[in-house]
Amino acid sequence: MKKLLGLLSIFLGLALVICLCASIFSKVPADVPDSSRFLFKLLTGFEYYIKYLPPIMMTGFVVSCSVYFGQNAVGSASRFSAAMFARFRHVMIAVIIIAFLLTLATEVFGVLIGRQKDRIINRPKLVNDYIKVGRTLYDNGYYDRAMRYADGALKLDPKSKDAAELMDAADVAVNRIRESNIRIKLYESVENAEKVDRVKIDPSQIAEVYQYYLKSKEAFEKKEWFNAHYYAEVGIGLASPKDPNLEGLKKLATTSWNNLTEYHNMEKNEDQMIFDRKYEGYLALVENDDLRAYYIFTELYNSSREFQSDPDIVFYRKIAENRINEKCFFMDETLELETFEDANDIYFSYKYSDGSQDVIYFKGVTTVAGTGKSIQYLRNLSICSLDKEGKLFRTMNVPYAKVLPISVESLSSMTKSLMGLDESVKSVPYIMLKSINRDGPTDQSLPEYTYYQKMEETYPEHLIFAISYDDFLLLETSMHNPGIIPLTTLFKLLSRAVKYGFSAEVFESVFLNRVFYPFWMVVVFLLLATFAWNNRIGIDQYFKFWWSLVFPVFFFVGTVFYRLCMFVFKLMNYAVLASTGLSGAIIGAFVLYSACLVATSVFFLARRSRI
Amino acid sequence: MKKALNLIIIYFVFLILGIAFGTLLHTMYSNILNYVAGRGLQLFSVESLIESFVHISFCMLFLICPAVSFYRIRHPAGVSQGIAFIIMSFLTWAILIPANHNFCNYLTDNFLTSAPHKTYLSKDYFRRVDNEVYYFTDDFTYSEKGGMEADAVVISISRERSYVDYRPVRDTPSLKVNSAAAPFREVLVSQSFLNDTKSLFVNFEELVKKARRTIDAGFIRYLFYLSFGLALCAIYALTDLFDWKLLNSVLLFFLSAFVLGCNSGLLSPWLSAIEAGIDSNVVYSFLARWTEEPLVFVGNCLLALLLLVLWIVTSIVKNHKRKKE
Numbered sequence: 001m002k003k004l005l006g007l008l009s010i011f012l013g014l015a016l017v018i019c020l021c022a023s024i025f026s027k028v029p030a031d032v033p034d035s036s037r038f039l040f041k042l043l044t045g046f047e048y049y050i051k052y053l054p055p056i057m058m059t060g061f062v063v064s065c066s067v068y069f070g071q072n073a074v075g076s077a078s079r080f081s082a083a084m085f086a087r088f089r090h091v092m093i094a095v096i097i098i099a100f101l102l103t104l105a106t107e108v109f110g111v112l113i114g115r116q117k118d119r120i121i122n123r124p125k126l127v128n129d130y131i132k133v134g135r136t137l138y139d140n141g142y143y144d145r146a147m148r149y150a151d152g153a154l155k156l157d158p159k160s161k162d163a164a165e166l167m168d169a170a171d172v173a174v175n176r177i178r179e180s181n182i183r184i185k186l187y188e189s190v191e192n193a194e195k196v197d198r199v200k201i202d203p204s205q206i207a208e209v210y211q212y213y214l215k216s217k218e219a220f221e222k223k224e225w226f227n228a229h230y231y232a233e234v235g236i237g238l239a240s241p242k243d244p245n246l247e248g249l250k251k252l253a254t255t256s257w258n259n260l261t262e263y264h265n266m267e268k269n270e271d272q273m274i275f276d277r278k279y280e281g282y283l284a285l286v287e288n289d290d291l292r293a294y295y296i297f298t299e300l301y302n303s304s305r306e307f308q309s310d311p312d313i314v315f316y317r318k319i320a321e322n323r324i325n326e327k328c329f330f331m332d333e334t335l336e337l338e339t340f341e342d343a344n345d346i347y348f349s350y351k352y353s354d355g356s357q358d359v360i361y362f363k364g365v366t367t368v369a370g371t372g373k374s375i376q377y378l379r380n381l382s383i384c385s386l387d388k389e390g391k392l393f394r395t396m397n398v399p400y401a402k403v404l405p406i407s408v409e410s411l412s413s414m415t416k417s418l419m420g421l422d423e424s425v426k427s428v429p430y431i432m433l434k435s436i437n438r439d440g441p442t443d444q445s446l447p448e449y450t451y452y453q454k455m456e457e458t459y460p461e462h463l464i465f466a467i468s469y470d471d472f473l474l475l476e477t478s479m480h481n482p483g484i485i486p487l488t489t490l491f492k493l494l495s496r497a498v499k500y501g502f503s504a505e506v507f508e509s510v511f512l513n514r515v516f517y518p519f520w521m522v523v524v525f526l527l528l529a530t531f532a533w534n535n536r537i538g539i540d541q542y543f544k545f546w547w548s549l550v551f552p553v554f555f556f557v558g559t560v561f562y563r564l565c566m567f568v569f570k571l572m573n574y575a576v577l578a579s580t581g582l583s584g585a586i587i588g589a590f591v592l593y594s595a596c597l598v599a600t601s602v603f604f605l606a607r608r609s610r611i
Numbered sequence: 612m613k614k615a616l617n618l619i620i621i622y623f624v625f626l627i628l629g630i631a632f633g634t635l636l637h638t639m640y641s642n643i644l645n646y647v648a649g650r651g652l653q654l655f656s657v658e659s660l661i662e663s664f665v666h667i668s669f670c671m672l673f674l675i676c677p678a679v680s681f682y683r684i685r686h687p688a689g690v691s692q693g694i695a696f697i698i699m700s701f702l703t704w705a706i707l708i709p710a711n712h713n714f715c716n717y718l719t720d721n722f723l724t725s726a727p728h729k730t731y732l733s734k735d736y737f738r739r740v741d742n743e744v745y746y747f748t749d750d751f752t753y754s755e756k757g758g759m760e761a762d763a764v765v766i767s768i769s770r771e772r773s774y775v776d777y778r779p780v781r782d783t784p785s786l787k788v789n790s791a792a793a794p795f796r797e798v799l800v801s802q803s804f805l806n807d808t809k810s811l812f813v814n815f816e817e818l819v820k821k822a823r824r825t826i827d828a829g830f831i832r833y834l835f836y837l838s839f840g841l842a843l844c845a846i847y848a849l850t851d852l853f854d855w856k857l858l859n860s861v862l863l864f865f866l867s868a869f870v871l872g873c874n875s876g877l878l879s880p881w882l883s884a885i886e887a888g889i890d891s892n893v894v895y896s897f898l899a900r901w902t903e904e905p906l907v908f909v910g911n912c913l914l915a916l917l918l919l920v921l922w923i924v925t926s927i928v929k930n931h932k933r934k935k936e
Contacts, residue, residue: 066857345768359764382775390748392777480739501737503648506799535857578652
């Protein structure tokens, strides 16, 4: 057997060298950076190898077996001889290894190499996307997130100047905010900044802070309270905790602020004004006008640093925000989603118990990391609603929608029966269609409904899909090509595909093709071993070098033979499906291929030689 | 003599088993060709069995001589075997193929009386072709504008612009979801068989049609058509070419596929270009009167001659070697 595997390995090695040489002449897309061209060609060579591995393996196996059997043909004068059983053992081990390798190649390596090539092509695009998104976030004031994207871009391309610039800008902005987030109490400073190196004191920095101290003091003496407060705040932002000017700056800031507000609220008591505004917000909450309540408290929260620690404002703003989160979402949540979508072009349908149905399509889906896929955003969601006759009565389009699972226990029994949900369904997708601006009621995004029949028109801002949330997650895959869906997902989809508009027979046949592929390869290679025995090299013959010139013909024949085998294999799987139905197909296929294996084994063992 | 008789027995065993097994496989294949999602898979029907038998019987008759030659590689014998092979080749091409044609006509006329009914795509299934997804919401019905029509949700998923539309779709051969599925009815099925059917270089359907056409065209035309049979049978010369049987087997398979492919139109694009340049030639004009593809006829004859010469030379060389030993 060692000799057999040794000969086969030489053959496979030669084929690999040829594939790698062929890849030298392959075209490289323009998007691939120069530094990655060699790697791309290398991966292409491996891709050729994996694509043609089955016929290469078949050719190599037949040639190796033919030579091996030719030199070890003694002891099989009769059929079912002991020597033949020994050969059968060796061949079976070799064949099982081959079937395993071929399955690995098609299911794992082929996919991995494809993904790696995509990554190389997309890397420059991804760096640009990261920078573009980072800049958008920076411009909108989300410096922390901008910094993360700049960091991601630098990891992919450490030499990127744009990424480095963005990183620096975001870093400065983040530090400024961090350092300005210091709670100021009158006559007492309590620092709540992040840890800084309290030992290190930069003389040039002190000089700059002192300049702001002087400017603030000058303005203060002139009673220019805004300027005094402004320069003091800038100085506080730049100063380190050990800065000798810090205390002075804080006193200037707080005193000028107090004077400022006292000056502008001379007509009415400040506390009364704030109380009035809080009362307005609280009333809106009681009246369930959560959006108005949220904007009132947000305005208060944002209007003053002191209000950000006001317990009433903080508490009721949070309540209003939580209530809003149940009905809609903020537009800034979707700023960077398109670049990092988990899947694209998802479509499915489902029927209600009255025979009507919805056809769903969304262009992209992004999962929020760390949520276990329980928060997702759908881009360009379209829903076509059809009546029981299949006629369109309504369409809905929205640029972005947010999806969360909700428990079916929160639905009324009437809703559950209309949706036709099974008892086993625990949660369903809850879709929020409305998005709002986080800081003010200036703009919002609403779903667009169009009605095509005369009926009562409603414009809901949230929907529930009449399917299980688990099924919804399963459908976010390449349903149009079951050949590339992960096997475990494909297995789960077998019984559900037809409910959502996909052919159960096609899914089942693809599943059978993939699961029984190694089994079929064992049968085919055993048949090839028999063929190799029948055409083995003569005992007195030696392998002539010029015979290897015929190997390309071998390979061509091997390719055609492999395609024929796969064609017959797929036909047989369809036949099993047709005979046994969906439920018995796996067992039926197992029985069929077991019978094939037994038959080919008997055929092999029945071989004999004249010596 | 015994081996010659064995060859004859093998001939009939291969032929009968090949037709039986091939008919079963082809029936399954033709049912899958017509399969439409949601309508259930049908394995066998009398009509499809007869249609498959008609197709496969011809295919097996084309392949039987190469198959017997393949058997001969492992079981070589002397002149008697060669004579037996010549007799069987004559039997196949001069008698069995024309007789099969008449038998198939009888079967078709008496058992395949109903016109094949067209199947229309079912509703409630997503069918994706390139960047479009079709979801028929209704069964196909006859429309006032003529032809069959059904309403569909059509989703366009191109990178530049994606949209969802609802519109009536007419069932025409140029409809993407029909043309992309060919030869299957259902595009969902064709996608799983895509690579396998494209790699088969031989168009057996064209071979069968050509054979039947030529038989109907008369004796002289069929005589010229026999160049195809001559080329296929001449492959017998490869059975003893090399000492290593594997080489002989592989070359036999390769050359058989090549001959079948060339005669089923594999080289048509290039041959048409050559024929356009020589259509005024006298020999070409003469040949064109009696055969559909004169260049293929010439190629078949040349190949047969080459293989015959090769066989003679090989036999002489081997005989000489044996005498020396």
